Amino acid sequence: MTEPVVHIRNLNVQYSKNVVLNDLCWSIHHGQNYLLGGKSGSGKTTLAKAIAGLLPTNHEIKFHFDPSSNLPAKVIYISNWFQFTNLEGDRNFYYQQRYNHHQGHDTLTVKAELQHFAEKENLDFNIIEERIRDFGFEDLLNSQLIALSSGEHKKLQLIRGLWPQPQLIIIDEPYTGLDKHSRTVLNNWLDELVVSGSQIILITNDTQLPQSINGFTQIIDGKINEVKSRSEIQVDNNRQKRQLPDFLKNAPSTSYDTVAELKNIFIRYGEKQVLKDVTWTVNVGEKWLLQGANGSGKSTLLSLINGDHPQAYGHDLSLFGNKRGSGESIWDIKQKIGIISPEMHWYFDQKATVWHTIASGFYDSIGWFIDVKFTEKQQIEELMEFFDLTAYRDQLLHTLPLGKQRLAMLARTIIKNPPLLVLDEPCQGLDIEQTKYFNDVVDELAVLGKTLIYVGHYESQLPSCIEHRIVLEKGEVKAIENILESV
Amino acid sequence: MANYFNTLPLREQLNQLGQAEFMDSSEFADGVNALKGKKIVIVGAGAQGLNQGLNLRDSGLDVSYALRKEAIEQKRDSWKNATDNNFVVGTYEELIPTADLVINLTPDKQHTSVVNAVMPLMKEGSTLSYSHGFNIVEEGMEIRKDITVIMVAPKCPGSEVRAEYLRGFGVPTLIAVHPENDPQGKGWAEAKAYCVGTGGHHAGVLKSSFVAEVKSDLMGEQTILCGLLQTGSILSFDKMVEKGIDPGYASKLVQYGVEVITEALKHGGVSGMMDRLSNPAKVKAFELSEELKDIMRPLFQKHQDDIMSGEFSKTMMEDWANGDANLLKWRAETGETAFEKTPAGDVKIGEQEYFDNYVLMVAFVRAGVELAFETMVEAGIKPESAYYESLHETPLIANTIARKKLFEMNRVISDTAEYGCYLFDQACKPLLKDFMKNIDTDVVGKNFNDGKDGAVDNVKLVQINEILRNHEVEVVGRKLRKAMTAMKAIKTV
Structure with a gap:
């Protein structure tokens, strides 16, 4: 058997006294597309960030990307929170700002943001145009980032994130804020990416998943716990009813x-x-x-x-x-x-x-x-x-x-x-x-x-x-x- | 028109200069009532005009905008700003005669022509408000005797005035009533109501005078706030590049460093800022700033003297009359500096790194804040006013540099501030030539603590801490900061 694409050995992460990942081991083999679910606070986002190289680790994570593939040999992590910046990288916005109308333009337009990204990553704008249409995003190309609604921000974030199509894609809460139609568009897109050689890991407890998902796992007590189906993944405990104050x-x-x-x-x-x-x-x-x-x-x-x-x-x-x-x-x-x-x-x-x-x-x-x-x-x-x-x-x-x-x-x-x-x-x-x-x-x-x-x-x-x-x-x-x- | 301040007898000069009283929040219990149901007409819809108007309307007041006919016909930005936010917009002739309160929020330079156009149209017994006293004090504009003249001056850029209001807070504000124009004795009540309408009463209000506001405001903005931040930023950047630090890193350190460093100033004053350094770095910053204070004191004094005598405003008004020749030349030069033209690099700089690798800026800020404060107080300005115009405003101006560098700072500040800033910068750079020769990357660009064992002399450290904490700007600052109910953090990049 070939070496796993991602090989994690004894990964430990803790925040002050709180142990999140405890000697975690996980191998992701070629062709495996995972749903990573489970209780909130179990360490899903932490693990994703560690794999994506966003947390300091000591070589516990090894990658064996496919050298024969023409897709970029790297991993991308799309976070659950979209944080855009204004022209000079400042983030000091206030939440009603999109309604306050000024002649000054503080943020880029959607199109300028995408073009800027394309330039930085050396990407072709044409390959993304169809996705922009699928998401119903064309009319927004000339809108300022600050003027977008939350669901529209999510779409922009997904378009940006999936565009370079690396070999491994991790998406944290992919469906946040998306309407029904856009969920279907996203799932179809992910399936196509898998067919053309990418692997995906989705962090969600949602039920409407891409067909290509073929593995289910969760984190329990800081360790990976693989299960056979979605239904075996643990959920948060039911709420105890309390007296209203x-x-x-x-x-x-x-x-x-x-x-x-x-x-x-x-x-x-x-x-x-x-x-x-x-x-x-x-x-x-x-x-x-x-x-x-x-x-x-x-x-x-x-x-x-x-x-x-x-x-x-x-x-x-x-x-x-x-x-x-x-x-x-x-x-x-x-x-x-x-x-x-x-x-x-x-x-x-x-x-x-x-x-x-x-x-x-x-x-x-x-x-x-x-x-x-x-x-x-x-x-x-x-x-x-x-x-x-x-x-x-x-x-x-x-x-x-x-x-x-x-x-x-x-x-x-x-x-x-x-x-x-x-x-x-x-x-x-x-x-x-x-x-x-x-x-x-x-x-x-x-x-x-x-x-x-x-x-x-x-x-x-x-x-x-x-x-x-x-x-x-x-x-x-x-x-x-x-x-x-x-x- | 004669310089108003210079027409006053010394007794009255000292009296008006010395006005500064921090107002208790109970003084604002009447809310916006003094202006409720009154017609407020704002002249000018730029950053201050638009944002103050949005706040006043959101506080339940009746606000509309008077613009010049050409601005309306040509649909200029001011017209768009007002109409896009569903305000009633009209010409001076249409709106001014209906107004109970006319708020003049045009740039200083236009005040004389605006007030000359507006005054004949104003209702008998109405009120005229300024947010800067330059026109009254320096240009000596005389207002019709039946009109009440007040000042409400939020100590922040217009965008912040709006953002803080919507967050449920406000920005510190200075209010005043012109002693020559308060025929009905309603000036203070209306100034307070206006201040509540913009949210200023949440953040601390200083009862001042037109004279004290102008003489301290000009001094602060020319020296520590804009002038020294500009000089310090450019010299620091050039030094790093000269010594082989990556220009992208240098650009980022300078652009954001001043904001991060002065954020500490906002919370804990000069000593709070110095405490962010390791002991050896603090000793170094102290020594550098002492040296800077000695070198720059004569320049600070010259600026204050020229402001008091009216020499500064005279020179600036000559430049206005000369088509802004000097201002435009200096503005162009600022746009051409290497710092301005080098984009911030795509490197991560941690919050503490901004202190450890930029000890020089900490020294600049301490020297500038203390010098500006000391010079103002020596000239007869009250410590409370001097505090606001030096230490308090520094982080706010630093924030504009973080946004888009010096160009943005000079765009956001008033035209008088911009002129004074360049004036200072032109004189300060040559003055610091020898000082900068001895500066190396240990205090700008690299971590000062690298390769040092952290040891300092006990007695020396105790002495330094004592000098820092007992400075008058710290004593008055502790009192004023405590009175501000809310102090919020900015986000670092």
């Missing part, structure tokens, strides 16, 4: 009947029409699902409601019974809303601990204020208990597994007991069990008179309280309907 049991008092009333709203960025004649009413207590393909205008619509969009002024738009621009401040509006979005998570303060993250919810600020009152401190403790976050209290948010991070972000939105919850793809990047856990919590929170607007791509992974649905297509309302059976 008392301070969240009081339904917020409301002096208005409608939370949001939008009439004939048009929003455009230069040439790009983002919302077209949108009319929508959200009454107090309603539970809405907002759907649409990547780039259909969902996040822009929500930004009008949560006060983040400068173009909200001068339109027929009322929030919480007040016409927009009638003397209310964005802080008056935000005070009534608990919001999570992928963008907000991206731009969240890297220095915030779990405790700071939740505390900042009292002030609708990113990051935190020092002055937190005694009763507020008690509420933070109760909420951490409710979300099983107490053990992570003083850890930096961004060092936790993604599922825990999202729960902390949800705790942040709920801490002030707001009348409206806006959850924009809150389960992006979470696996099925984590999603179920999260949505269970949402269902519990939503019963008490709260209004909910929830954005999610997959109909099987939604909170059961949802009763109405609005669907956007290319900026227009395609459907507004009641959902009779619970989804």
Whole structure:
């Protein structure tokens, strides 16, 4: 038998006292395409980064690429988090920046970014054009990176990552933020790459996989544990139901009947029409699902409601019974809303601990204020208990597994007991069990008179309280309907 | 128009120069009420104009933009900025007569013509706001007696004013009321409300005067903030290239190093920055900065003297009248420096490496901050004002260098700052010629600690620490930083 393509012997990785990989051994042979699944925090990303040479190792990992192949003899790792930079490599963006319109161009266009990449990697632009079309990305070539939605960023990241087609491709959470159609496009593309000589490792607990996946493995106690099928991979434990803290049991008092009333709203960025004649009413207590393909205008619509969009002024738009621009401040509006979005998570303060993250919810600020009152401190403790976050209290948010991070972000939105919850793809990047856990919590929170607007791509992974649905297509309302059976 | 400051008796000069009071947050309890329902018209929609307007509107105030007819007809950037964000835009004639508060956020150079155009159109008893006192103090503009004249000056570039507001914070702000123009006694209430509307009250507000703002602001920006950062960056880069350090590495170290180093300044003052060095490196940085202070003190004093006497503004206004001949020449020269033209290399530089390999910049920053502060205080400016215009603003300007080097810094800062920066840079480089001859890569480009055993003399180290910590900029800085409720970290590249 030929030597394995990747041969790992006794790999050890630990972060301070926390052992992540413990004498891990793994051989990946030619023709093997793996699903790497398992519990969150088990070390999947760490292992992937080690193989990709992104962590310091001591020759525990050996490669035997195929010298006869014409594909580049290397490994590429596509991370689960897309971090773009502006023209000079700075990353100090704020999350509402894409809505604030300036004449100055701070980031590259999609096309310039791809051309720059092609030049650096010596790639041919023609070979990628078909993929750009498949992903429905052509119209965005002239958009600024900052103007892309989260799903569009993911597509760009995949296009960039897969374009050089090396012999080994590792993708961490490949489906994050992708709509249904784009998932199929990606799976077909991966199958084609395998046929033409690449090997793939996908880190996901998803069920819709490329056909070429023929190996299943997970990490248990820092060691590789190969299994025969996907169903044998361990999942996170079910959530133990807990008592909702008392301070969240009081339904917020409301002096208005409608939370949001939008009439004939048009929003455009230069040439790009983002919302077209949108009319929508959200009454107090309603539970809405907002759907649409990547780039259909969902996040822009929500930004009008949560006060983040400068173009909200001068339109027929009322929030919480007040016409927009009638003397209310964005802080008056935000005070009534608990919001999570992928963008907000991206731009969240890297220095915030779990405790700071939740505390900042009292002030609708990113990051935190020092002055937190005694009763507020008690509420933070109760909420951490409710979300099983107490053990992570003083850890930096961004060092936790993604599922825990999202729960902390949800705790942040709920801490002030707001009348409206806006959850924009809150389960992006979470696996099925984590999603179920999260949505269970949402269902519990939503019963008490709260209004909910929830954005999610997959109909099987939604909170059961949802009763109405609005669907956007290319900026227009395609459907507004009641959902009779619970989804 | 005569220089306003020079028309005042000495007693009144000292009185206005010496105004600086850090305001308690309870002073802002009334929020934006003093301006609620009032019509606010902003003149100018550049970086400050647009971003302050976005903040004020998001705080529930009624904001529109008055632009010159040509800017509207030709759909210039200012017109696009305002209309793309759904603001009402009109000509001076259309909007100024309706305004209760006119905010002038045009570049300094245009103030005289803008104010001359706007003033006759303004309503009886309305308010005119500036964000820099140059026009009033140096150019001696006199405003109609029924009009209230205030100043609200966020101590950050416009983009930061917006970003911090949306993060739920704000940027430190200086406010003032012109003593010659407060007929109804409403100036302070409106200045405070305006400040709340931009978020400034979260980050610390200094009650100042037009005179104190101008004389300290000019001094800070010319010397430590822009001038010395420019001189230090160019000299450091050239030295590294001369000594064979990879230009890509040198470019990156200089471009981002100043931001990383001054970030420590923001949190812990000069001593906090020096504490990031190993003991031997700290001793070295101290010695270098002492030497730099001796060499540069006369230059700092000359700048302060020229600012106080009005000589600086006179020379600059002559250049304005001369079609900006000097400014444009110096700007072009800056664009041509090797540092500017060498892109940052694709190398990873760790956060601590920026300190260890760039001891020279630490020395430049300490020398510049302390010199600017000392010179201002000696000239009669209060330590609180001097702190804001020296130490506090340094990291903010450094951030613009990290973004796009010196070109970006000079683009973002005001035209007076840019002019003063070049003036300083022209004089400072020759002054440091001999000093730079003795500089080697151990303090710029390579890790100072390499090959050393880390030993230092106890007594010497104790003395150095004492000198650093007891400097007045540190004493006042500790007090002011504590008052700022939020201090956030930037990300390093």
